[in-house]
Amino acid sequence: xxxxxxxxxxxxxxxxxxxxxEASTQLKSVLKMLGIPSDITRRATVVAYxxxxxxxxxxxxxxxxxxxxxxxxxxxVRDEGPGIPxxxxxxxxxxxxxTDEIREMGFGAGMGLPNMKRNxxxxxxxxxxxxxxxLFAVIRFPSDPVQQPVKEG
Amino acid sequence: xxxxDLSEFPELEVIVRGVPERDVTGGVTGDLLSCIMxxxxxxxxxxxxxxxxxxxxxxxxxxxxxIILASGRRPNEDLIEKCREESxxxxxxxxxAFDVCAQLHARGLRGSV
Ligand SMILES: Nc1ncnc2c1ncn2[C@@H]1O[C@H](COP(=O)(O)OP(=O)(O)OP(=O)(O)O)[C@@H](O)[C@H]1O
Ligand SMILES: [Mg+2]
Numbered sequence: 025x026x027x028x029x030x031x032x033x034x035x036x037x038x039x040x041x042x043x044x045x046e047a048s049t050q051l052k053s054v055l056k057m058l059g060i061p062s063d064i065t066r067r068a069t070v071v072a073y074x075x076x077x078x079x080x081x082x083x084x085x086x087x088x089x090x091x092x093x094x095x096x097x098x099x100x101v102r103d104e105g106p107g108i109p110x111x112x113x114x115x116x117x118x119x120x121x122x123t124d125e126i127r128e129m130g131f132g133a134g135m136g137l138p139n140m141k142r143n144x145x146x147x148x149x150x151x152x153x154x155x156x157x158x159l160f161a162v163i164r165f166p167s168d169p170v171q172q173p174v175k176e177g
Numbered sequence: 178x179x180x181x182d183l184s185e186f187p188e189l190e191v192i193v194r195g196v197p198e199r200d201v202t203g204g205v206t207g208d209l210l211s212c213i214m215x216x217x218x219x220x221x222x223x224x225x226x227x228x229x230x231x232x233x234x235x236x237x238x239x240x241x242x243x244i245i246l247a248s249g250r251r252p253n254e255d256l257i258e259k260c261r262e263e264s265x266x267x268x269x270x271x272x273x274a275f276d277v278c279a280q281l282h283a284r285g286l287r288g289s290v
Contacts, residue, residue, distance in 0.1 A: 041229075041230075041231065042230050042231075042255065044231055044234060045231065045234025045235070045237070045238060046234075048234075048238055049234065049237060049238060052238065066219075066239075066240075069238050070214050070215075070238075073214060073234075073235075073238055074211065074214065077210070077211075129227070129229060129231065130208050130209050130210045130225075130227045130231070130232075131209075131210060131211075131231075132209075133209035133210070133211040133212050134211075135209070135211035135212055135214070135215060136211050139211055139214055139215050142215070
């Protein structure tokens with residue numbers, strides 16, 4: 025049995041554009057508070073933000089669960105939206121089904137899923153059309169033991 | 178370059194002063210939020226024509242040092258409020274994004290840090 029993770033859960037409303045980023049911003053401050061290295065926090069923030077954006081824009085809302093283990097962060101994202109018919113296609117840079125109106129706001133570059141993949145050590149996307157989508161991302165912490173800071177003065 | 182140096186740009190109107198002594202590490206431009214999520218590095222100044230609240234969310238998450246709205250685009254009220262709340266520099270420039278970036282580049286800012 026491993027140690028119990030530190031778990032945070034965020035509910036994301038569908039269609040509420042102004043709120044995009046709230047969950048990721050909260051997660052970011054939690055990770056900072058837990059003393060997670062800043063490059064890891066930055067990567068986690070990208071994954072969380074892109075996930076959050078997709079929940080709002082494509083899925084009619086959903087849920088993000090972040091579990092912090094001693095050696096890794098796991099992000100589990102699920103929704104009961106329309107699902108993704110062709111996952112390899114959706115993972116391609118530049119592929120987007122966003123409307124023109126949404127694109128004018130700067131969403132819909134088709135970069136979200138590729139960004140998530142680039143910033144996580146593993147990303148698993150599962151989806152069933154008409155049922156929903158789930159994503160599981162793992163970001164591992166640096167494996168070399170952290171040096172104790174040397175006190176100066 | 179510091180954030181306070183941005184106020185000296187010709188035609189740049191400062192909307193939110195932010196943290197004047199903060200270092201500007203480089204620059205990034207674009208209007209697609211996911212591209213900025215991918216490209217922006219901490220401390221960069223972001224030149225865009227997007228004027229809505231989500232600009233601040235991306236700026237804060239990517240830890241950019243400031244936002245310059247190009248082509249004279251006026252920020253939405255909620256973007257101004259959010260920038261105040263986050264002490265994030267927000268300026269408006271009449272010049273196009275191309276010209277704003279060229280000026281920043283001439284003063285030593287680069288697209289990578
Ligand atoms: N949770 C989801 N539910 C349903 N469809 C989704 C979901 N997430 C992504 N998609 C589909 O996959 C496509 C690609 O997603 P991706 O995040 O890469 O780009 P985007 O959201 O369209 O644009 P960007 O993320 O750059 O703003 C989307 O346009 C959409 O069709
Ligand atoms: Mg997306």
